Amino acid sequence: MTEIVVRPATLLDWEAIHPIFEQVVSEGETYAYPPSSTSDEARELWMERAPGLTVVAELHGAIVGTAKMGPNRPGHGDHIGTASFMVDRAARGAGIGRRLGEYVIDWHRRQGFEGIQFNAVVASNHAAVHLWTSLGFEIVGTVPGAFRSPRHGRVGLHVMFLPI
Template identity: 65%
Template sequence: MPVLDDAGAREFWLGQTGAVAVAERDGVVLGTAKMGPNRPAQGSHIGTASFMVATAARGAGVGRTLGEYVVDWHRSEGYAGIQFNAVVSTNTSAVALWRSLGFEVIGTVPGAFRLPDGALAGLHVMFLDLGGVRG
């Protein structure tokens, strides 16, 4: 499996248009989210985001705080909606969290993600309409 080195990881997380949020307590990073346009040019009115919460910090509200920040950021920047492109269908905490923030599963690509044990899981496309896509 390919692994990113530090420079590759930094470019992947920080090198794109948009913003990066960091949740920290007492100088310790608990989680982070990156956000910005899902597509360039004619697709740039729809945003997207990615999230990571440190294993030891999970289940304590960090993901929800970052998710709420991401939704607020997109609203304030004037985005029409937010699209999550690849939420693993077995990631129950993520799916429940995004649903609770108003996202819905638009569709699922069957078997598109290989789990560590080799089994295949679907990838959900999840969408939150911020009021800008329905005429």
């Protein structure tokens, strides 16, 4: 089995992360980020600063996925974490998302968070919903019609939670 390596991202990794960001955002099925974002704007949206972290997943030495994580809210909400994930279309189905998810859960535990909340999992993104529930997340609510999917029309956004 080929090992998927997850490591902290550096600014030098942005050149490899940006095409994944553009691909995922332009598909329009999982993120509400503006598709017209410049590279600089996208980098500001994706590359976390402390206390958060952005990581990359490498397969055969190539960056094929990325995740960002950190506190969900500042101040009185900073004991609950959050995260976002992107996987290159060509690498989907190879376990990249699962490996990134496991890393994110472990990182939040090591940092002393009490739970992880995903604020906006697109309900029609069945692969993500299945992955997160298989890792122990529960859907705690759904905002009906909160996301405009090019393929499915208006679909719900799930709020998912994992106590850790």
